[in-house]
Amino acid sequence: MLRSEQNDLLTQTGPDTPLGRMFRCYWLPAMLAAELPENDCPPVRLKLLSERLIAFRDSEGRYGLMDEFCAHRGISLWFGRNEECGLRCPYHGWKYDVTGQCVDMPNEPEHSAFAKKVKLTSYPLVERGGVLWAYMGPPETQPPLPEWEFATVPAARTYTSKRLQECNWLQAMEGGIDSSHVSFLHRGDINTDPLFKGAPGNRYNMGDLRPVFEVVESPGGLYIGARRNAEDGQYYWRITQWVMPSFTMIPPRGNHSVHGHFWIPIDDENCWAWSFDYHPTRDLTDTELAAMRAGKGIHAKVDANYRPIANKDNDYLMDRAAQKAGKTYSGIEGFAMQDQSLQESMGPVVDRTKETLVSTDSGIIMARQRLLRAIKAFTEEGVTPPGVPLEHQRVRSAAVVLPPDQPFKDAAREALIAHPGVAPASV
Amino acid sequence: MSTAAEARFRIQAPPDTHRAVKVIDLDAATDAEITRLLAEVDDADLVLMLVSAGGNAEAAATIGGACSARRVMTHTVVVRAAAATDEAISKTLAQVRPWSLMVVVVNDDDYVDDILTSFR
Numbered sequence: 001m002l003r004s005e006q007n008d009l010l011t012q013t014g015p016d017t018p019l020g021r022m023f024r025c026y027w028l029p030a031m032l033a034a035e036l037p038e039n040d041c042p043p044v045r046l047k048l049l050s051e052r053l054i055a056f057r058d059s060e061g062r063y064g065l066m067d068e069f070c071a072h073r074g075i076s077l078w079f080g081r082n083e084e085c086g087l088r089c090p091y092h093g094w095k096y097d098v099t100g101q102c103v104d105m106p107n108e109p110e111h112s113a114f115a116k117k118v119k120l121t122s123y124p125l126v127e128r129g130g131v132l133w134a135y136m137g138p139p140e141t142q143p144p145l146p147e148w149e150f151a152t153v154p155a156a157r158t159y160t161s162k163r164l165q166e167c168n169w170l171q172a173m174e175g176g177i178d179s180s181h182v183s184f185l186h187r188g189d190i191n192t193d194p195l196f197k198g199a200p201g202n203r204y205n206m207g208d209l210r211p212v213f214e215v216v217e218s219p220g221g222l223y224i225g226a227r228r229n230a231e232d233g234q235y236y237w238r239i240t241q242w243v244m245p246s247f248t249m250i251p252p253r254g255n256h257s258v259h260g261h262f263w264i265p266i267d268d269e270n271c272w273a274w275s276f277d278y279h280p281t282r283d284l285t286d287t288e289l290a291a292m293r294a295g296k297g298i299h300a301k302v303d304a305n306y307r308p309i310a311n312k313d314n315d316y317l318m319d320r321a322a323q324k325a326g327k328t329y330s331g332i333e334g335f336a337m338q339d340q341s342l343q344e345s346m347g348p349v350v351d352r353t354k355e356t357l358v359s360t361d362s363g364i365i366m367a368r369q370r371l372l373r374a375i376k377a378f379t380e381e382g383v384t385p386p387g388v389p390l391e392h393q394r395v396r397s398a399a400v401v402l403p404p405d406q407p408f409k410d411a412a413r414e415a416l417i418a419h420p421g422v423a424p425a426s427v
Numbered sequence: 428m429s430t431a432a433e434a435r436f437r438i439q440a441p442p443d444t445h446r447a448v449k450v451i452d453l454d455a456a457t458d459a460e461i462t463r464l465l466a467e468v469d470d471a472d473l474v475l476m477l478v479s480a481g482g483n484a485e486a487a488a489t490i491g492g493a494c495s496a497r498r499v500m501t502h503t504v505v506v507r508a509a510a511a512t513d514e515a516i517s518k519t520l521a522q523v524r525p526w527s528l529m530v531v532v533v534n535d536d537d538y539v540d541d542i543l544t545s546f547r
Contacts, residue, residue, distance in 0.1 A: 212527070215531045216532040347429055348434060357545050360528075361545070405521035406517060407517060
């Protein structure tokens with residue numbers, strides 16, 4: 001459980017909140033690059049960290065991310081004309097470049113210099129790995145570009161999707177580090193989903209439905225190890241990475257692609273669930289890509305606004321017959337919506353003063369405490385939060401078999417670091 | 428039903444759990460304290476063992492065995508000081524893993540209070 005004020009601290013990410021300021025220390029996945037597919041394409045409205053923004057790609061391919069509303073009369077620039085290296089408000093013709101600088105003000109006298117004094121709040125927006133990343137913090141503390149492995153491998157080896165999740169970011173992220181739910185909620189899918197089935201290590205999962213968990217601090221967050229018995233007294237470990245504030249990476253299975261998530265606050269009651277799949281040493285196959293686009297694995301089928309087709313308005317297409325037959329454990333199809341349906345059912349912001357945690361929730365408990373400590377250190381002493389240094393981003397999850405007395409953090413040390421061109425440690 | 432408006436109609440009283448958590452510091456525990464804990468295991472919902480990396484965790488087997496027989500959850504927190512060697516942490520993990528259904532390895536013993544508070 002958390003005290004009410006702790007719950008507020010960890011769930012509020014607006015511009016004037018402690019966690020909101022900390023989130024603004026990071027490059028955050030803001031959009032898919034495909035949302036701005038060509039120069040002078042239509043602008044896109046988006047909300048991040050409770051700020052309404054407009055994104056556009058100018059005539060020379062530069063990306064802009066700025067205040068959604070024109071400085072003149074507050075018109076949404078989504079109605080704007082994206083032309084000749086700027087976004088022009090259709091009301092009176094004010095035009096802004098990708099930095100938010102007003103460059104034309106046609107309802108002022110010709111040669112007036114007033115436009116130079118008008119600049120909208122804007123943030124850097126850069127493409128990396130098919131994702132547009134935004135940095136919303138102070139310019140003087142802007143970190144180097146992100147180096148998450150899924151965003152740095154060749155394009156043919158990576159696939160990223162996003163979906164709207166209608167709840168606070170923290171309860172969504174906590175699902176990503178709650179390894180104990182997998183044995184229940186997802187038990188029907190490990191051996192049937194095309195992006196999971198067939199891995200040799202799956203037999204350990206199915207042979208031992210009561211894994212033992214071990215949570216260890218990492219430089220950027222936590223390692224969450226799920227331990228099952230293997231042959232000859234050894235342990236089969238599945239090691240999840242959580243890197244602050246909201247990156248998780250699921251252990252791989254066989255030669256399947258590796259996957260994980262970011263959960264990025266839209267506002268305090270909604271977030272983007274980002275899902276990536278990649279392989280460090282081979283291209284994704286057409287079959288794998290087709291499955292990902294079809295919403296298999298950790299992805300979901302979404303509409304044009306990235307809202308899942310199965311959503312709370314249609315009870316997530318609940319299938320009681322499939323539930324009863326054991327085809328799915330909850331009656332909801334697919335890993336992503338199995339998680340999302342339950343997390344949204346908790347309400348927009350779950351009240352953590354009323355929960356009843358148990359030992360297998362230790363990953364969640366530790367993550368909250370690490371976040372609270374990081375917020376305090378950042379707010380009171382200006383300490384750069386974990387997850388900002390690039391070495392914290394060069395990580396991998398792993399699935400390994402180890403002798404029984406070894407700390408997985410040390411025995412699998414190299415497997416937990418992203419080494420370009422080296423295959424993931426997987427069983 | 429999962430809207431902010433509907434959230435207002437949730438029952439506001441927290442669940443009534445009355446969980447009994449027993450805590451023992453393996454590094455400092457005397458034989459008498461271990462004996463007393465063993466007598467209390469029947470009434471416990473959770474036994475939480477604390478130990479430093481390289482510390483004396485021999486009692487974990489006795490306590491863990493008693494908890495296993497009575498189907499009581501065991502949780503061990505290993506505090507790993509910066510100076511702790513790989514050998515020290517291996518020795519401790521080898522002692523506690525067979526008897527712990529949850530292990531947390533932390534670098535700072537301040538986390539212990541936070542973990543206990545979470546189990547209220």
